[in-house]
Amino acid sequence: MKGKGLGEFEELVLLAVCILDGEGYGVSVKKEVEKHSGRSILLGAVHITLYRLQDKGLLKSELGGNTSKRGDRKKRLFQITPSGLKQLKAAQDVRQKMWKLVPQLNTGI
Amino acid sequence: MKPETSNTPRLVNWLVTRFIPDQYWDELLGDLEEIYQERIEIKGKHFARFMYWFDAFHLLYGFSSFKIFKTQNNTSMLKHNLKIVIRNLFREASYSIINISGLAIGIACCIILVLYLKSELTYDQHFDKHDRIYRVVSQLNSGENINLFAQTSYGVGQFIAEESGQIEAYVRFLMSNRGYSDFEYNGTSKRWDDIALVDPNVFEVFSHEIIYGDPKTALTEPKTIAISERFSKTYFGNENPVGKTIKGLLSDFKITLVFADLPDNTHLKYDALITYQELPTERYTPTNNADLRSSLWYTRSDYTYLLMPKDYDIDSFKSISDSFFEAYMADHPDRYNSTVDFMLEPLSDIHLKSRAQRDRPHGNRFYVAGFTGIAIFVLLVACINYMNLSTTRFSKRTKSIAIPKVLGAHRHQLIFQLLTESVVFVIIALVLGLGLAFLVTNYTSLDYLFDKSLPFDLLLSPTAIAIALVGVPLMSIVAGLYPAMAMSKFSLVRKIKSKNSGVRQGLVFVQFLVSICVISCTLLMYYQMKFMQEKSLGFEKENKLVLTVQGASNIEKIPVLVNELKSHSNVIDATVSLNHFGRSTSFEQAEVENNDGEFVSHSYNWFYIDENFINTMGMELIAGRNFDPTIPTDANHAILVNETLVKKMGWERPLGKRLRYQAGEEPSYVVGVMKDFHFQGLQHEVESMIFWLPAPDDFSASFWTERRRKLTTRMLTVNITGQNVSETIRFIEDKWKALGSEHAFEFQSLDDSLNSQYTADIKQMKLIGLFAGLCIFISCLGLFGLTAFIIEQRTKEIGVRKTLGATSAQIITLIFKSVFLIVGIAAILASLLSFGIMNKWLEGFYYHDSIDVKAFFIAAFFAFLIAFLTMSTQSFKVARANPVKALRHE
Numbered sequence A: 001m002k003g004k005g006l007g008e009f010e011e012l013v014l015l016a017v018c019i020l021d022g023e024g025y026g027v028s029v030k031k032e033v034e035k036h037s038g039r040s041i042l043l044g045a046v047h048i049t050l051y052r053l054q055d056k057g058l059l060k061s062e063l064g065g066n067t068s069k070r071g072d073r074k075k076r077l078f079q080i081t082p083s084g085l086k087q088l089k090a091a092q093d094v095r096q097k098m099w100k101l102v103p104q105l106n107t108g109i
Numbered sequence B: 001m002k003p004e005t006s007n008t009p010r011l012v013n014w015l016v017t018r019f020i021p022d023q024y025w026d027e028l029l030g031d032l033e034e035i036y037q038e039r040i041e042i043k044g045k046h047f048a049r050f051m052y053w054f055d056a057f058h059l060l061y062g063f064s065s066f067k068i069f070k071t072q073n074n075t076s077m078l079k080h081n082l083k084i085v086i087r088n089l090f091r092e093a094s095y096s097i098i099n100i101s102g103l104a105i106g107i108a109c110c111i112i113l114v115l116y117l118k119s120e121l122t123y124d125q126h127f128d129k130h131d132r133i134y135r136v137v138s139q140l141n142s143g144e145n146i147n148l149f150a151q152t153s154y155g156v157g158q159f160i161a162e163e164s165g166q167i168e169a170y171v172r173f174l175m176s177n178r179g180y181s182d183f184e185y186n187g188t189s190k191r192w193d194d195i196a197l198v199d200p201n202v203f204e205v206f207s208h209e210i211i212y213g214d215p216k217t218a219l220t221e222p223k224t225i226a227i228s229e230r231f232s233k234t235y236f237g238n239e240n241p242v243g244k245t246i247k248g249l250l251s252d253f254k255i256t257l258v259f260a261d262l263p264d265n266t267h268l269k270y271d272a273l274i275t276y277q278e279l280p281t282e283r284y285t286p287t288n289n290a291d292l293r294s295s296l297w298y299t300r301s302d303y304t305y306l307l308m309p310k311d312y313d314i315d316s317f318k319s320i321s322d323s324f325f326e327a328y329m330a331d332h333p334d335r336y337n338s339t340v341d342f343m344l345e346p347l348s349d350i351h352l353k354s355r356a357q358r359d360r361p362h363g364n365r366f367y368v369a370g371f372t373g374i375a376i377f378v379l380l381v382a383c384i385n386y387m388n389l390s391t392t393r394f395s396k397r398t399k400s401i402a403i404p405k406v407l408g409a410h411r412h413q414l415i416f417q418l419l420t421e422s423v424v425f426v427i428i429a430l431v432l433g434l435g436l437a438f439l440v441t442n443y444t445s446l447d448y449l450f451d452k453s454l455p456f457d458l459l460l461s462p463t464a465i466a467i468a469l470v471g472v473p474l475m476s477i478v479a480g481l482y483p484a485m486a487m488s489k490f491s492l493v494r495k496i497k498s499k500n501s502g503v504r505q506g507l508v509f510v511q512f513l514v515s516i517c518v519i520s521c522t523l524l525m526y527y528q529m530k531f532m533q534e535k536s537l538g539f540e541k542e543n544k545l546v547l548t549v550q551g552a553s554n555i556e557k558i559p560v561l562v563n564e565l566k567s568h569s570n571v572i573d574a575t576v577s578l579n580h581f582g583r584s585t586s587f588e589q590a591e592v593e594n595n596d597g598e599f600v601s602h603s604y605n606w607f608y609i610d611e612n613f614i615n616t617m618g619m620e621l622i623a624g625r626n627f628d629p630t631i632p633t634d635a636n637h638a639i640l641v642n643e644t645l646v647k648k649m650g651w652e653r654p655l656g657k658r659l660r661y662q663a664g665e666e667p668s669y670v671v672g673v674m675k676d677f678h679f680q681g682l683q684h685e686v687e688s689m690i691f692w693l694p695a696p697d698d699f700s701a702s703f704w705t706e707r708r709r710k711l712t713t714r715m716l717t718v719n720i721t722g723q724n725v726s727e728t729i730r731f732i733e734d735k736w737k738a739l740g741s742e743h744a745f746e747f748q749s750l751d752d753s754l755n756s757q758y759t760a761d762i763k764q765m766k767l768i769g770l771f772a773g774l775c776i777f778i779s780c781l782g783l784f785g786l787t788a789f790i791i792e793q794r795t796k797e798i799g800v801r802k803t804l805g806a807t808s809a810q811i812i813t814l815i816f817k818s819v820f821l822i823v824g825i826a827a828i829l830a831s832l833l834s835f836g837i838m839n840k841w842l843e844g845f846y847y848h849d850s851i852d853v854k855a856f857f858i859a860a861f862f863a864f865l866i867a868f869l870t871m872s873t874q875s876f877k878v879a880r881a882n883p884v885k886a887l888r889h890e
Helices: A008-020 A026-037 A043-056 A082-101 B010-019 B022-043 B045-064 B073-091 B093-121 B156-164 B229-236 B290-298 B314-329 B347-353 B365-395 B398-406 B411-443 B446-450 B456-460 B462-489 B498-534 B558-566 B613-617 B643-649 B706-711 B725-738 B750-803 B808-842 B854-880 B883-888
Strands: A059-064 A075-080 B133-142 B145-149 B169-176 B182-185 B188-191 B195-198 B210-213 B224-228 B245-248 B252-259 B272-275 B303-307 B339-346 B544-550 B571-577 B586-593 B599-608 B621-624 B638-642 B658-660 B668-674 B689-692 B713-720 B747-749
Touching (some): A043 A059, A075 A082, B093 B411, B133 B156, B145 B586, B188 B229, B365 B498, B544 B750, B558 B713, B571 B725, B599 B643, B643 B668
Parallel strands (some): B224 B252
Antiparallel strands (some): A059 A075, B133 B303, B169 B303, B182 B188, B224 B272, B586 B599, B586 B658, B621 B668, B658 B668
16 A cells, blocks of 8 residues: 555545545544444544645645634644545545456345 | 643643644644543543543554654653663673662562561551550559559459540450360361450451451350351351351350451451350459459459540540549559559550560561661662662763763763663663562562561552652662763763772772671571570470360379379479460469568569479479478468569568468468579569469369369470480370370470570561671672772773783782772671660560670671672682783773
8 A cells, every 4th residue: 555545544534534524623533434434443543544644635634613622722624635536536446447347246235 | 722621631631742743732632622521421531531541642652653753852862862771781781680680689678678567567557446446554563563464354444434434435355265265167176276255346446347247246145256257268168157156165156257367467366256245244244343353453364445535645544544543443452552554555556566564476666677777778788789880881881971972962961861771770670679579478488487478469559659650760860870970970081080989989888887787687686596595594494295284074184194104214204283384474462571571562473383393394492392282281371482582572581481462361481492494585584483382173162163174274294304205295195095085185395385485586587687698699799890890990000010010919909908998897887886786686685695796707707708709700800811901901
C-alpha cells in the first residue's frame, strides 16, 4: 500500500468524511465508521488517520464551531479534497473490475 | 485556550498538552471530552475516566509514531542519553554488575528490614478500637521491693469499672493450659498451647474478622467455644463447624464462632476462646466479699483490658486507681503496709514498651532501634559504594564528557546525562532488589530468625508504593549527583587529578566505620550469649528430664514410679515440685522478722519442693539443714531461703527467723539458707526466694472436687547420668506406661527450656550477623572501586617509578598505604562507637560479661584482611606490568 494506495481503514475514514459532508471531525467520524462497520474503534486511530490523510492531501480541514459539550473547545472539521475523491473512486474502480472477473460461482448469494 | 476544563483527569490533559503539538491538542481534548461526557451517561464515571486515560495514551502513542510528534530537544536528548547509558552498561559489564548488585543487595536488605519494622511497630493496630483499649497492670509496692505485674485478679475489671463510671467495657483473658489444652473430634486429637477463657463481650471490644457465627451471642452461653480458622481446619477441614460439639478434657464444648487467624503482630495470641462462664460463678461475676478482697491482693491470673472513652488521658487513671485501692484493698488484714497502683498500658504500646513482669514474651525496643539503624546504614553503604564506583566509571570517560563540552554543551546537560545513568541503574537495582527480597522472604527460613512471617504484600500498600516513587529519584540523586557534579565541573585544561579523591576516601572511611562497627557489635553479642549459656546458674541444668504429671490419680502413683525408675543404673535421682522450675514461680508478700525481731513486709518468689530437690538439682545449702519429711512440723512451717533474701533482710543469724501471714498465726521458721541460683534468665537479677515443703496431698479431702483432681499437676524432675540417654528415656517411658497413665508421656529437658529464655536474643544476634556480612560485602565492592580508581589515576606515576627502578613491593606499599590509613582510623573510631552501643545493650542483662577488647581487634583485623584481599588482585597486576604499557597509557 505504499505510495498512493489507500489502506482499508483509510478508505473507511474517507467514506465517513464524505457521508458527513462537512460535519466530519474526530468523534463524528469515529461514530460513523463504527455504525457502518459494526466494530469499535479507538479515537486515537481516527485522529491519526485523519491527520495522515490530510498530510497526503486527500482531506482538508478548518477549525469549526465549539459546543459546551466539548468544554468550549474548537473542533476541526474535515472535508474531502478532489484528489481524495479521485483516490476513493480509483479504489472503487479497482474493486468493481476485479469483482467482474470473479466467476459467477453458485455460492447461493 | 485553558488546558484544563471541567472534571476530566488533569494529569492526562497536562500530558496531552505537553507532548502533542500546540496546534492539535485543543481539538483533541475537545473530542476526548465529548466522548467522555457521553460515556458518563451510558456507562458511568469510572468507565469514562478509564477510557479517557486509555484514549489519551493511545493518542500519545499514535502521535509518537507520527512525524508531527513534538520534536523538542529534551526528548531527543533523553533518547540519546538512554542510548549512551545502555551502551556503557554493556561495555563496562563488570563494573555495571558490581555497581548494580551492590545497590540491589542494599535495597533488598532495606526492604526486608522495613517489612520487619513495619510489623514490629504496628502491633495490635489491626483492632479497630486499639487506640481506646488499655491493659491494666498492677504495681505492688512493698517496702523497697517494687514489682510491676502484667496480670491482675479476676475482680479488677468489674469493680474498677463500677468505681470509676468512665470505663465503657472490660474484658478478661485467662490464659489456660490446664484442662483446656486438649481437644478431640472424631478421632483427631491435638494439644493447643494458647487457649484463653474470656468474657463474652470480647468481640465487641476486640474486632475480629469473623468467618462463621454471630459475635454478639457467641460466648454468652455456658460451654461455648470460639475457634480460629487454623483450629477449625485441624478438625473440620473446610467445613463450617458452627453448631458442632468438640470434646475437651473436662467437658464438651459447642462451637459457636470461627474467627480468622490472628496476624503475627499481636501481643496476645490465642487459637481458641472459651466463655468465661466455664469458671465458677464467684469468679465469673464476683461479689464484693472476703474472697474477692483477698484475690485482689493475691491472685494475678488474668489479663484485664479496658475500653476507655475517646482521647482518654492515661494520667487521670491514677485517681481511679487510688479510689479503687481505698475502697476495696486498703482494709485487707494481710496488707503489710504494701500498696498497689493500677496503671494503664495502651494496647499498641504493650509489645515494645511494657515493662511488666510475668508477661508473655514481647519485643525489645533495642532491637527495633538497632534494625532501623542497620537498615539506614546498609542503604547508606550501598549508596556510598555506588558513588565511588560511578566516579571511577565516569573518570574513565574523560573524553566522552570533554567533547560535548568543547562542542558547547552546558554543564547541566552533562549532569543530566550522568544522572540519567544513575536513574537507570537505580531502577534496575530496585527491580532486582525487590525480586531478591521476594525470594528471600518466601523461600528461605528467614522467617524463623525474625520470629514472624513477613508477608511481602505489605509492600503493595499505597504508602510503600509512594515511598518507592519518592525513593528512586531520591536515591538516584543522592548516589548520582556527586559523581555527576564532580565530573562535569572540571575544566578542559585541568585533568582529573586525585584532588577529588578526598571525598571518595571519606566515603570509604564511612563504609569501613560502619562495617567494623557492625562486626564488633556482632562479636560482642556472641560473647554475651556464650557467657549466658556457660555461666553457672547455681544448679545443674544438664541431664534433667522434666515430666508433667496431670491428674490426682497419676500424682498418687509418683512414689511407685520413682522407686522403679531408681532401679535403673542411669537414673540418679528424682524430685517432685509444683511448677516447672525455671519457667514460673509464684510471687507473694508476707511479714518477715527482721534483725531486731520485728515483723516487716517483704515480697518474694516461692516454690513448693520436696526433700530431694536440692540434691537432684545439684544446689548448695550454705547453712542449716534440708527439709525432713519425718519431722511433722516441716510441712508448711519450715522454709528454706536464698542468700538474696538474707541480704535484703540484713539478717546476721538467718536460722530460726520467722515469717507469718498475719499476727497471731503460727509462724514458719527458716531452717536453711541456699546459695543463690538463677531461677530466671540472666537478664534478671536474682530475687528473694523461699522454698516450702508442702503437706502430703490428701486427695480424699472435700477440697479436691472432681474438677480439681483432674486439673492438678506436678512436675517430676529426673536426674540421669547422661549415658545412653535415649535408652534411659525409653526405660522411663515404659515404666510410665506400665502405670496405666491416661496421659501421653511428655517430657522436656531442663537445659532446653532454660535456653529458650535466650532464643530471641540468639535469633537477633544471627540476624545482625547476617546483615553485618552484607554490609562488609558491599563495602568490599566500594573498596574495589576505589582501588581501581587510584590505580587508574596513578598508572603513569607507577610506570615512571618502575622505570626508575622501584620494585613491585614498593609499588604495592604505595597503593596500600593510603587505604590502610583510612581503615586504621575507621577501626579506632568504630571501636569507640561500638563500645558505647554495646554498653547500652548489655545493660539489658543484669548479669553480663565485661566488654572484651579482643572483639575490636578481631573486627579491625578482619577489615584489614578484606581490604588487602580486595586490593591485591588489582595492584599486583599493575605492579608487575611492563612499565611501557603504563607510560603509553592515555
